[in-house]
Amino acid sequence: MRRIRANGIDVNVAIAGAGPAVLLLHGFPHTWRLWAEVMPHLARHHRVIAPDLRGLGASTRAVGGYDAGTLAEDAECLLDALNEPTAAVVGIDAGTPVAFLLAMRRPERVRKLVVMESLLGALPGAKDFLRGGPPWWFGFHAVPGLAETVLTGHEAEYVDWFLDAGTLGRGIPQEIRDEFVAAYTGSDALRCAFSHYRAMPTSARQISDAVATARLTVPTMAIGAHPVGNALERQLRPIADDLVAHLIEDCGHIIPLDRPRTLAALLTPFFA
Template sequence: MTTTRTIRANGIALNVATAGQGPALLLLHGFPHTWQIWEPVLAALAQRFTVIAPDLRGLGDSERPESGYTAMDVVQDMVALLDVLEVSGTDVVGIDLGTPPAFLLAATHPERVRRLVVMESLIGPLPGAEDFLRGGPPWWFGFHSVPGLAESALAGNEASYLDFFLQAGTLGDGVTPEFRKAVHTAYRGGPALRAAFEHYRAFADSGRQIVRALAASRLRVPTLTIGAAPVGDATYRQLEPVTDTLSGVVLDNCGHIIPQHRPELLLEALNGFLV
């Protein structure tokens, strides 16, 4: 059974879903997602783990602060959340926007992270993603990064814009109706969009945080990269030179929103790594 509650951590109110029992497993979603992205795999994971699936700051039903949207800000939220829940160590899984903070959590707090799984996102400016970026970064990165622009342009058209990502991210197969409804609700209106796009506007600062973390130490935590379309093995290539214990898999015929598009493939990969 999944329950949701509001937990104050690092000075903000986070909406957090939990399920199951056993060792902790922290799941970090991306854009345009909420914690419900994990629902197709949550029941199976809850048979082995105490699953902790927060809405990231500014997203879903979590509070929308005016500032503080770097990857390290999210890391501090997660450390504070684990403290409130009295969790000393956890496995961590991140997808899309959740990948950089998942990486930074493992890199800067290795004593809190047993194993790390990162999916379908680049790790800031690290080398290795040249093939993925050959045509330039995704167009929406620039659109989202201009303060005030995207939320103004999208006013009243949020649903069609969000559906573009939901359909493209599953190779046209679509997401569950429940998840689509949750996304449409979560990202409706200027304040919700503004908070979401602040994560993109913080990309440069987040990239510098990643570089500083790796200047201090290699990534010591055992790590798995899971790629699909379109990121493929780019994340693996980025992490290979800087990670002590790394494995990677690219899922066939799988779109970007892996938990919604191919939950059975994701569970297979996770069950083989989170042992």
């Protein structure tokens, strides 16, 4: 574990192994511990870098900067601070737009890109997934001050709902669950978490602007499970030069903890 100054914040980051760098970007309601069961597989041949995103876990609870573009700058500055000129970059959930924008804006820094279980702004291709509207919590989290006021004192129950749904009822290791709950307890921790959602309109504009002027040239893998499925692949297919896609059966949204061995088996040969 290290604390690294990057882009004006202190980033809490776990580092394991040696070799070509792999940068792992988590989502909500997670911390770097989302990758705990995948990191040992990757660390056999790679230097694995797993930060807490801005405002989350033990990283700085910043006032602003929760749009995907700024978070991509955080990631690039972290690589700079660790003397890594390039990395394979993996994003899931809220980490996916971040990884995508880093690859679009700085393709020379991203050797391979893996994105999972998320959508990329308003790019075409997600119509079927969004037919019933976006997930209910997007609107709840987006209202400034509301969710953190309502949920303070009930953080454990709320986080548990996502962890249960995200593993199709199987749950995650108790120690990691407890760390997630602790990381999202308190009004300021919740404010930072929901700031990622409140920045989504800005992130969506950044994504649209990026694809309006360039294609995704980095070799890319899209991985789907439940509930996003192949919606992300459909968004990427028209704009990516080199795309492979996989759908993991009987797997919840939290792929790295629900099916870590399956995920590792996809990532290892792709990075090689």
